[in-house]
Amino acid sequence: MRTNRREFLYHLSLSCGSILLIPACAGNDSEWRFFSNEEARIIIAFAEQIIPSDNDPGATEANVVNFIDKQLTGPYARHRNEYRLGISGIVSSSEAVYNKYFCDLDRDTQRDFMEQMESGKLPEEFWKEINQRTFFNMLLDHSMQGFYGSPRHGGNKNYASYKMMKLDYPHVIGQNRYVSKCATEKLRDT
């Protein structure tokens, strides 16, 4: 009973919220729920720096942007405005500092840019409506959630992070304590 009412109220609040935000929402050509394709590209590049791909999948392969996009039409609907302002802050700062679009910066320069943002050193004129460090920390936190949280929220594809940390997945109830190592390995490979 609780769940039903909760869900009802939740959807109610979303439908109210979205009325205001329709003009700013993803356009018709977007592959995403909330982001425009360009916004998604920026978030993907950003998240990939937070959790880069190496021998194990990084943020892109684990679908971190899908997690964030999905939450922005769910519990994180309250952060929509911050994302819009923050993304535009990233674009403008990158243009001003490097004379380039953020996604077109090479990886090392992107990282350098993000280090400046983390310590609040990007030009303040582009961060009047949202604090650059606040937005950095939010993106950092949401990327970690998308990579290390449960796949049921749209990220951590195929339990990529669990696999990396050598944790059994999925968690087989009543069995985890007793499966042989061989069986565990087999489970990981499927």
Add this chain to the structure above:
Amino acid sequence: MKNKHVNAVVIGAGAGGGVAAKELAFAGLSVVLFERGGWATYNDHDDDELISQRITVLGNAFGPDDIRHPRVAVNSDGSTQVLRASQGEYSNNAACVGSGTVSYGAMGWRFMEKDFKMKSTYGHVEGSTLDDWPITYHDLEPYYEKAEWEIGVSGKSGANPFEAPRKKEYPMPPFAYNKSANLLADAAIKLGLHPFPIPMLRNSVSYDGRPACYRMRSCVGFACPVNAKNGTHNTVIPRAIATGNCELRTNCQVAEIIIDEKGRATGVKYFDENNRGRIQKADIVIVAGAAIETARLLLNSKSNLFPDGAGNNNDWVGRNLQGHAYTGAFGLMNYDVYDDVGPGATLALSDFNHYNPGIVGGGVLCNEFTPMPYHFSKIRPPGAKRWGAEHKDFQRNQFKKLIQLIGPFQEIPNFESRVTVDTGIKDYWGIPVARLSGTRHNYDLTGCKFMSERAEEILKAAGAVYTWQSVGGRGRSGGQHQSGTARMGNDPKTSVTNRYGQVHDIDNLFIADGSLHVTNGGFNPVLTIMALGYWVSDYIIKNWNGSKFR
């Protein structure tokens, strides 16, 4: 339709309220047990870390929801903020049948004798309301025993040389140490300390018709998928209902205790599951909503004789909000110590609960619960990279090398750490919400530093190649271990209830939760709250004459 008059109303189906409902129902009283949430099960959340009780970034799996239950916090600069229920500062316990006992880590501690006599042991601490309880450990001992046997604790009597005297063995044998506990035990013994297995409200063997725990890693913060973790939701509450004397009403928000012109409680006003305003009349009202909601309900229950809220004529309701300042240290071994034996915490050291030179009180140290992957992404030594290749590498290579020793420092209560009600912000039903203000006593930081240093020494002795301290004790108190807001005492001028949880001047209004705690011990408080549920109920039953109280 009007509700039928009942003998007792119990508000809050958690640790204290669940016990009280069962005791009164068994004594033949008709009982209505109110719970603002519903039933929570493992199937509602799976092993989903992001809505678990420890990490609530996407919401509270165990309630309350973010929409209907705001609170207000007063910041240190005097500004205020409205809090969602899933925000950390909210100090959530839970809102479901069983409350925190569904998803807790389930440590089943008895407090020590000195925990009830903090002032006579340590004297006055400047700026604090540190005091003795009006009852002793020995008053509560039989009720601890009852809680251990009726709800179910696994442990070993005598394993902890510092434990208070106990008459009966635990009903179940203790849990075996996991790998990190074995390492820490050896190190601790070499240092002259006294490690022992943590008493747990989980089944080490099949008990009460439910199976033994199979030691899953996602235990703390989650409901148990096989029902081997013991809370009030799977023990005393079902038993209360089975008597036929207790009706559990879920999804009901109690708004006010009705106090008549003679200063007696006549029942409660509440909103039922369809949000209709209703009245439930009763001979006795027992409040067990946990320290914050209990204080809020008392403060919202204004009457001619109690214009500032029930039991609040001396301005003590909502005062002395305490919790636990968690403190300790982390370490990294140079080999894997993670053995997937959940939930991770198995070993305790009670050497630092008292008798620390120059320190008031102290706390227990335990090898901590296993962090889930997202939680672990925040566990880093000072100065470590927070993102990028280095952070990912740490996550990949150090997770199984982590060794932890952490515990709750016994907070020094103070008058300004408090719950009031906000005059401006109301919840979904129009009821003024709880407003949290004040901070911990500044002594807590001193105590936490002391404990973290001890923890780091032990980790080093266990062979950790790199260690760092995590020092608690700052900021606002409360949290899941919230307590102290309706303190029991002998003097009505400096307490809210007498030694039996009976509100001063309102003979048929009782408190049966952690709000009663004068001090909160250096241990997880749930078994003490359960014991108080039995203690308060016992007094009510002894004074019940078959139709009326007294």
